[in-house]
Amino acid sequence: QVQLVESGGGLVQAGGSLRLSCAASGRTFSNYAMGWFRQAPGKEREFVVAITRSGDSTYYADSVKGRFTISRDNTKNTVYLQMNSLKAEDTAVYYCAARYYTSTSVLTLAANWRYWGQGTQVTVSS
Numbered sequence: 001q002v003q004l005v006e007s008g009g010g011l012v013q014a015g016g017s018l019r020l021s022c023a024a025s026g027r028t029f030s031n032y033a034m035g036w037f038r039q040a041p042g043k044e045r046e047f048v049v050a051i052t053r054s055g056d057s058t059y060y061a062d063s064v065k066g067r068f069t070i071s072r073d074n075t076k077n078t079v080y081l082q083m084n085s086l087k088a089e090d091t092a093v094y095y096c097a098a099r100y101y102t103s104t105s106v107l108t109l110a111a112n113w114r115y116w117g118q119g120t121q122v123t124v125s126s
Helices: none
Strands: 003-006 012-013 018-025 032-039 046-051 058-061 068-073 078-083 094-101 120-125
Touching: 003 094, 012 068, 018 032, 018 094, 018 120, 032 068, 032 078, 046 078, 058 068
Parallel strands: 012 120
Antiparallel strands: 003 018, 018 078, 032 046, 032 094, 046 058, 068 078, 094 120
C-alpha cells in the first residue's frame, strides 16, 4: 500500500500561484510514477500532469503547459506541483496519484492509477 497526503491548497486570486505537496509513505517511493489529477464540481476527474519515478520525464495536460510544473524529491518521498498564472478554471479538488513504474497503461486515465490521496481544494477567484 502507498499512502498519499496532499497539502498546500487554498484560495488565491487569478494570476497568483500555489504550490501543492504530496507526501508518500508505505512503499519505496522511487518505484512509483506520480501524477496530479483534478476534479471540478459536476465534472470528471481529469489528468493534469505526471512524472516518472526518476523525475527525468514529465507529461502535462495542454491546459496547464507553461503554467504548472511538477517535480519530485525521492529523498523526501514527496512530489510537488507548482502552479503559476492561475485561472478561475483551475478551481478544483487536486488529487495526487501513484502507480508502479512498470505500468504502461494510458497515464491520462484516472482508472490506470492505483493509489490516491484525499485531495486538496484549490479555489481561484476571478
